[in-house]
Amino acid sequence: MRVFFIGFGQAGGKVVDMFIEQDKKSGMNSFRGIVVNTARTDLMGLKNIELKDRILIGQTVVKGHGVGTDNVTGARIAADEIDSIINSIDTRGTHDVDAFVIVAGLGGGTGSGGSPVLARHLKRIYREPVYVLGLLPAPEEGRLYTYNAARSLSTLVNEADNVFVFDNSAWKNEGESVKTAYSRLNDEIVRRFGVLFRAGEVSKAGVGEMVVDSSEIINTLRGGGISSVGYAVTEVVSDRTKQKRGFFGGLKESFSKKEKAEEVLMGEDKSAKVIALVRRAMLGRLTLPCDYSTAERALVLVAGNPNEMDRKGVEKAKSWVEENIAGVEVRGGDYPVDSNYIAAVVVLATIGEAPRVRELFEIAKETKEDVIRSKEKRASMFDDQDIDPLFE
Secondary structure: OOEEEEEEHHHHHHHHHHHHHHHHHHOOOOEEEEEEEOEHHHHHOOOOOOHHHEEEOOHHHHOOEOOOOOHHHHHHHHHHOHHHHHHHHHHHOOOOOOEEEEEEEOOOOHHHHHHHHHHHHHHHHOOOOEEEEEEEOOHHHOHHHHHHHHHHHHHHHHHOOEEEEEEHHHHOOOOOOHHHHHHHHHHHHHHHHHHHHOOOOOEOOEOOOOOOOHHHHHHHHOOOOEEEEEEEEEEOOOOOOOOOOEHHHOOOOOOOHHHHHHHOOOOOOHHHHHHHHHHHHHHOOOOOOOOHHHOOEEEEEEEEOHHHOOHHHHHHHHHHHHHHOOOOEEEEEEEEOOEOEEEEEEEEEOOOOOHHHHHHHHHHHHHHHHHHHHHHHHHHOOOOOOOOOOOO
């Protein structure tokens, strides 16, 4: 799948920078992208995005210092400078693109405000689908971040073709600050979506028996709303294991020694291995914790060593997923990659129930009411004061 990434804001820019890094290491050249920000320092801190693809907006308003957590200003700046953003996308080339993916942290200002504006304009101009990978702030980041995220997410579901949600709070370790967790969380994001968005591309290992091409992904996501992604990976025992880490080793692994020991394939039936891996992907930690049984559609992708692939296993795994979701549309296939790992990705599309999202909107509603009361209280201090103002 040929994906054009647009990183909007600080968080989105860092993630897209990592996608491009992973793409360079794989040698696949499936990804291209630009990064948009109102803060000059955030753009300068990137490592893999070319300078010409780092777009600074809002210079006349915030002079390169960013909008902070003001996503209303972020949206206004994006709307005012949308032509320059679209021009940068066109210059980079869109003739062979299968989809646009906007990546943004939803709790801040630039990405939270600008990504819905960009999604609307991309859909008006291009025929390709426009997806958003939105990162939810953890509750301890503050109620303002939660309020921003709720406003942004509620707008995005109406503007984008589908919104993948990654919940920072679900992935942060106990006692770990969000700031120190960012790098690890970004690794998790890029690993999962890197496998998904490369589906259908021809690798050195050849073409799969059941190819998942871009149309399969697009049809899975066509229902809109929000989606969550599950992922599981296991190591293949072979003479090459210690010599080569392959496709899934492009980024540092996040497994503990205990987890790695549990992951190793021990010569089970290939079909059983695939089914077990898909089950772990769906029942394990999702990008957005949700009631998976409310998903309207799903996609199962098994990627990795072609010698460990099994068509029967993929078909049975698809049937198992279909039995456990609300809908009946489950697509799937394999993606052979020269690697010592096998990974399963399960996309749960158009989810009907996610407690974290409900909590997000409840906190946002309370925050809005508190802000209104605070403004009314401040205003009452100056009511009926018989003092002439300095000027009218």
